[in-house]
Amino acid sequence: QAAKSARTVVITGVPDGLLHDDVMADILVIHFQLSKNNGGDVEEVLYPTMEKGVAYVTFEDQEVVESVLKKDEHRLEDKRLSRYYPLKVTRYCEQVSAFRIYLVVLPL
Numbered sequence: 001q002a003a004k005s006a007r008t009v010v011i012t013g014v015p016d017g018l019l020h021d022d023v024m025a026d027i028l029v030i031h032f033q034l035s036k037n038n039g040g041d042v043e044e045v046l047y048p049t050m051e052k053g054v055a056y057v058t059f060e061d062q063e064v065v066e067s068v069l070k071k072d073e074h075r076l077e078d079k080r081l082s083r084y085y086p087l088k089v090t091r092y093c094e095q096v097s098a099f100r101i102y103l104v105v106l107p108l
Contacts, residue, residue: 002062008092011055027078038071040064
């Protein structure tokens with residue numbers, strides 16, 4: 001089995017504050033298990049995270065990551081949501097903390 005990081009995708013655009021976190025996590029599991037979304041067996045969903053509207057989805061197989069990334073548009077739809085929400089899916093490995101920018105000031 002591939003390393004966990006290789007089997008994980010980062011989801012952004014998760015609607016925040018509309019439903020209980022555990023309900024939203026369940027909706028994400030369902031979305032990413034459906035074959036129409038190029039999904040597969042989900043090992044775990046990390047939601048909520050430190051970042052608003054961001055979730056981490058880990059699949060059982062790395063191949064699922066590839067197929068999920070190939071899908072042009074992911075729309076989160078559920079009867080508990082009033083409308084659909086477009087999601088952005090990226091590789092976890094690529095998410096090398098773009099949020100931390102270190103500034104090095106050298107004395108002249």
